[in-house]
Amino acid sequence: MGPMKTISLRVDVDTLEGSLKGIPALLRMLDRQGMQASFFFCFGPDNSGKALRRIFRKGFLAKMRRTGAGRLYGLKTMMYGTLLPAPVIWKRAAEPMRQAREAGHEVAIHGWDHVQYHDLLDRKSRQWLADWYRQAHEAFAAVFGERARGAVSPAWRCNDTTLELQEAYGLDYAGDCRGLDPFYPVVRERALKTLQVPTTLPTLDELLGLDGRTPGQVNQEVWGLIREDALNVYALHTEVEGGALAGTFQAFLQGLRDRGVRTRTHADWVPEFKAAGPPARALGRREVPGRAGWVSFGG
Numbered sequence: 001m002g003p004m005k006t007i008s009l010r011v012d013v014d015t016l017e018g019s020l021k022g023i024p025a026l027l028r029m030l031d032r033q034g035m036q037a038s039f040f041f042c043f044g045p046d047n048s049g050k051a052l053r054r055i056f057r058k059g060f061l062a063k064m065r066r067t068g069a070g071r072l073y074g075l076k077t078m079m080y081g082t083l084l085p086a087p088v089i090w091k092r093a094a095e096p097m098r099q100a101r102e103a104g105h106e107v108a109i110h111g112w113d114h115v116q117y118h119d120l121l122d123r124k125s126r127q128w129l130a131d132w133y134r135q136a137h138e139a140f141a142a143v144f145g146e147r148a149r150g151a152v153s154p155a156w157r158c159n160d161t162t163l164e165l166q167e168a169y170g171l172d173y174a175g176d177c178r179g180l181d182p183f184y185p186v187v188r189e190r191a192l193k194t195l196q197v198p199t200t201l202p203t204l205d206e207l208l209g210l211d212g213r214t215p216g217q218v219n220q221e222v223w224g225l226i227r228e229d230a231l232n233v234y235a236l237h238t239e240v241e242g243g244a245l246a247g248t249f250q251a252f253l254q255g256l257r258d259r260g261v262r263t264r265t266h267a268d269w270v271p272e273f274k275a276a277g278p279p280a281r282a283l284g285r286r287e288v289p290g291r292a293g294w295v296s297f298g299g
Contacts (some may be wrong), residue, residue: 197233219255
């Protein structure tokens with residue numbers, strides 16, 4: 001048997017709208033192709049409107065214009081937490097969350113309050129972060145009746161405190177960074193036991209419009225970056241690929257099928273990663289083309 005290409009689809013669910021409308025839309029698309037994905041949910045308040053404070057961050061306005069963020073996320077979502085109260089997502093969207101599990105997909109944690117973590121991570125106290133994790137895990141248990149086995153952080157951002165706090169939950173893995181291969185993070189000269197499964201591929205919203213790229217060109221580029229016999233993780237968002245750019249994602253899935261790329265969930269793949277004896281390494285930070293601000297990077 002020759003070299004094989006395998007991909008894991010990491011579905012980040014950031015908002016109430018992405019939960020209520022984007023999850024069902026993506027479930028239909030995945031079912032049509034007979035493919036499984038890993039869904040990572042935000043459970044807490046949808047403070048999407050507060051993301052506008054990123055307006056002074058380098059590259060943020062350019063990305064908003066390039067991707068047509070208003071069209072992707074919708075006016076109502078962009079007012080939550082400012083002009084409109086921030087709804088607690090899991091209390092309104094438990095049903096579509098459960099539908100993802102019922103359809104055979106992996107379900108896991110993306111976080112509590114996505115925007116506050118994303119924007120203010122390094123300014124938050126250890127207690128605030130501990131409460132953030134606790135509330136996310138409690139909500140997961142309330143929705144699914146079991147404990148979470150995996151978690152991925154908002155915007156691929158973490159620090160020493162979040163990695164240490166997360167360790168207490170005994171997860172099978174976490175996905176808090178970009179990179180190329182699984183590894184165990186080193187924090188304060190100690191290797192942690194929670195395996196990191198990084199996102200390896202650029203995202204649609206990072207590449208769209210960059211140097212004039214069209215949605216079709218982005219798909220072609222990502223297909224070409226999928227490596228043989230290696231970790232390939234492609235992150236998408238229910239608000240984007242399950243909304244305004246659903247057609248682009250349907251074409252992406254069809255392209256995977258046409259190229260013989262198989263899909264595996266993170267949970268399904270992790271035992272093999274661990275059996276291969278992943279290295280231990282420290283995380284750094286870097287900027288990614290098309291994304292405003294830094295991401296954590298391992299490797």
